Amino acid sequence: MSKIQKQTIHGRDGSGTAWLYSDIVKEHFFNPKNLLINGQEENYQADGMGRVGSPACGDEMVIWIKVDKKTEKIKECKWQTFGCGSAIASTSMLSVMVTEKGGMTLEKALKIKPQDIMKRLGGLPVRKIHCSVLGDKALRAAINDYFRSTGQHSRIITEGAKIVDEKLKITDHDIEEAVLEGAKTLVDVQKRLKVGVATPEAIPEIEQLIRFYSEKYYGT
Numbered sequence: 001m002s003k004i005q006k007q008t009i010h011g012r013d014g015s016g017t018a019w020l021y022s023d024i025v026k027e028h029f030f031n032p033k034n035l036l037i038n039g040q041e042e043n044y045q046a047d048g049m050g051r052v053g054s055p056a057c058g059d060e061m062v063i064w065i066k067v068d069k070k071t072e073k074i075k076e077c078k079w080q081t082f083g084c085g086s087a088i089a090s091t092s093m094l095s096v097m098v099t100e101k102g103g104m105t106l107e108k109a110l111k112i113k114p115q116d117i118m119k120r121l122g123g124l125p126v127r128k129i130h131c132s133v134l135g136d137k138a139l140r141a142a143i144n145d146y147f148r149s150t151g152q153h154s155r156i157i158t159e160g161a162k163i164v165d166e167k168l169k170i171t172d173h174d175i176e177e178a179v180l181e182g183a184k185t186l187v188d189v190q191k192r193l194k195v196g197v198a199t200p201e202a203i204p205e206i207e208q209l210i211r212f213y214s215e216k217y218y219g220t
């Protein structure tokens, strides 16, 4: 690894705290697996494609899958991103997880959580957890696209946004993004969104969502 590579793999947050990456993260960042080389997407015959953007940072992720129609196992999982090193490493690992040992079934792949990816990576800095969510969401979108293109409409899972603060039109997805950006308490979320300030009756639901997403992404 060159001196420059060694230097750039460490980051710092606003407080000056260093972000430390595991050797597995570094390996997947410097040698990404299953990356679709730019320009090859035109000719790649995928069974499903998912494209998502991250509201937390504006980055984008695209995943293509090939599926064995009989066994419903994922045979190939290719991807491209404009995301950061953590997004590259976590999506690279995700693509390995769903294709190793003969491929994962769609049912199992839909149950993968960002924590499962982080466990295999040996962890990620807390401020970078939202980056692993990007690949996870793109995979779900690609599986939904496969269901759509094969006429299995009843299997499509839609995650519609629900408004929790009527005055500010703030949704559960906004709360999810705030938690992914590091908000842990109602006060943290309100600093970002002002949610519930003018609608105190919404606070119990907001607190419940904060607990739900904290458990989902951080296991706390």
Ligand code: FES
Residues within 6 Å of the ligand: 054, 057, 058, 059, 083, 084, 085, 086, 087, 128, 130, 131, 134
């Ligand atoms: S900061 Fe955007 S994907 Fe990591």
